[in-house]
Amino acid sequence: MHRLSDRRAICRIGARHLQVPFATALIAFALACGDPSGPSGPLISVCHLQGSVGAVTDIFLSQLAEHKSHGDYLARLEVSPSSTPGDSIHFIRITDALAAARAGRIARGETDKSACRITITAPAGTLRGSTSPSSDPTFERFPLTIDVPDITLKGALKMQVDAAGRATGASEGGEVTTLSPTPALIVTGGGVTGGGSQTGVSEALVVVNANPAGPKGNGAVIEGFVFQSGRGPDVTPVGGQGILSLRVSGLVIRGNRFEGGFTESMDLRASSALVERNHLSGLGGTCDVCLAGPGDFIARGNRILGRGGIPGITVSPTVRLPVPETVEQYTLPATARTTAALVNNEVVGHVSKPVGVGLRVDGIGIGAPNVVGTTEVTMTGNNLVGNTWGIIVHAAFPVAGTALRGDVSVTTSGNTISGSCQNDLLVTLTRHVTALGIGQLTRPYSVNSTYRLSLGSDLSWDKAWFANPAGFGNTLIVNGQTMPNGSRHAYDATRVCP
Numbered sequence: 001m002h003r004l005s006d007r008r009a010i011c012r013i014g015a016r017h018l019q020v021p022f023a024t025a026l027i028a029f030a031l032a033c034g035d036p037s038g039p040s041g042p043l044i045s046v047c048h049l050q051g052s053v054g055a056v057t058d059i060f061l062s063q064l065a066e067h068k069s070h071g072d073y074l075a076r077l078e079v080s081p082s083s084t085p086g087d088s089i090h091f092i093r094i095t096d097a098l099a100a101a102r103a104g105r106i107a108r109g110e111t112d113k114s115a116c117r118i119t120i121t122a123p124a125g126t127l128r129g130s131t132s133p134s135s136d137p138t139f140e141r142f143p144l145t146i147d148v149p150d151i152t153l154k155g156a157l158k159m160q161v162d163a164a165g166r167a168t169g170a171s172e173g174g175e176v177t178t179l180s181p182t183p184a185l186i187v188t189g190g191g192v193t194g195g196g197s198q199t200g201v202s203e204a205l206v207v208v209n210a211n212p213a214g215p216k217g218n219g220a221v222i223e224g225f226v227f228q229s230g231r232g233p234d235v236t237p238v239g240g241q242g243i244l245s246l247r248v249s250g251l252v253i254r255g256n257r258f259e260g261g262f263t264e265s266m267d268l269r270a271s272s273a274l275v276e277r278n279h280l281s282g283l284g285g286t287c288d289v290c291l292a293g294p295g296d297f298i299a300r301g302n303r304i305l306g307r308g309g310i311p312g313i314t315v316s317p318t319v320r321l322p323v324p325e326t327v328e329q330y331t332l333p334a335t336a337r338t339t340a341a342l343v344n345n346e347v348v349g350h351v352s353k354p355v356g357v358g359l360r361v362d363g364i365g366i367g368a369p370n371v372v373g374t375t376e377v378t379m380t381g382n383n384l385v386g387n388t389w390g391i392i393v394h395a396a397f398p399v400a401g402t403a404l405r406g407d408v409s410v411t412t413s414g415n416t417i418s419g420s421c422q423n424d425l426l427v428t429l430t431r432h433v434t435a436l437g438i439g440q441l442t443r444p445y446s447v448n449s450t451y452r453l454s455l456g457s458d459l460s461w462d463k464a465w466f467a468n469p470a471g472f473g474n475t476l477i478v479n480g481q482t483m484p485n486g487s488r489h490a491y492d493a494t495r496v497c498p
Helices: 004-016 023-035 061-069 094-108 432-436
Strands: 044-048 053-060 076-079 118-123 127-132 144-146 149-154 158-162 167-169 177-180 204-209 222-223 225-227 241-246 250-252 264-269 271-277 279-282 290-291 297-298 303-306 311-316 334-345 346-348 357-364 373-379 381-387 389-396 408-415 417-420 423-428 450-454 465-468 475-478 486-488
Touching: 044 061, 044 381, 053 061, 076 094, 094 118, 094 144, 094 149, 144 149, 158 417, 167 279, 167 303, 177 204, 177 423, 264 271, 271 290, 279 389, 290 297, 290 334, 311 334, 311 373, 357 408, 423 432
Parallel strands: 076 118, 118 149, 127 177, 144 204, 149 222, 177 225, 204 241, 222 250, 241 264, 250 271, 264 290, 271 297, 279 303, 290 311, 297 334, 303 346, 311 357, 334 373, 346 381, 357 389, 373 408, 381 417, 389 423, 408 450, 423 465, 450 475
Antiparallel strands: 044 053, 158 167, 465 486
């Protein structure tokens, strides 16, 4: 007869290795696992600690109390509106699961790094919520806030990709988890149309924040959700954000669907992130995917179908914009360096006049005119179709009387650009509309800044439009050759985009 400890060991082995070929040999020991004095209940995941090192381990529910007495903690929390809460594992709302995960992190001192990742899983279906308190106990309280390390929010959507590896928007098996605000998200303290988070605070569904002097939401993963603004994808005015991040590193946004009506679907500030295989569609406001440093970004395999938004993906050295009252404002640095790899994305239909664009690189960030930025971007294998402009590289937000400096490096290869209403490439050492001679606000030119372009066979400098007049000390280098000062464009405001 096996001792109790032997039976428990046998059960653990069976629980962890049910998929391996020899698992059937364990059937002979099934009675040991069913013994009333042995482990029982469903399998759950815990962070099993050995000193300061942790590993996620599956155990039986009956073993949880013993593991907790040794300092282990739950590594998987489950959300369902039909849950019966109280067991510290199941929660009615993501809001509640996040609060429990956060409380545990703070109590253990896991504010900057953690022993194990905690995964919060949400069921298929629509999870309704509001930015205001609700008497409905199933209503999520938006924004869902992650400000402790290594938290995964995982929905039921399993993003299908096409033969090119880009998101299709469809879910394998058809199941999705939808975050749906009621009433619709709005911009508070500013205009809704055109301004978005530039003039006010755009309410968000998810916020990932690193507190400057407190816990940090580094390493967050957001995967498998449908994000809705609360209005139809073709309804104006737009308002709200899908995801806002500030000061975080290691953020992953993967396999989500954003259904339109947002001022910005993703607004990532002073962060480093991987944004991959997301599907965006419907009307937009300022930018669909806004990437602002200092930080490092990879955006790949995303499909962005816009109607009315300005850029599909924007990369900026840094920005300073209004923030929600629960988020500490960003303190601007003197200098900022940002890198971005934009790989295998498809951006279609950004025809907003006058400067709807597939991919855009900014030399000076909005709200940060005195920050001297260095922005390095590689664009590889992207498909840019039917936008007013394919690519714009410009000074963006220079302000008279400020530093007026920002260096930019852009490398392109293997991109396909077609159907651009105005031109495939515009490069200016001032704001785009100033160079084109349109708009009511004239921006100054950068000074003593260097733009380096390494263009592959996907773009011809002879066909590019640019503005780099003499007298400002700027340098424009294309494929290793310093270009003479001057300008070239044939902008036609009457041209009708498809």
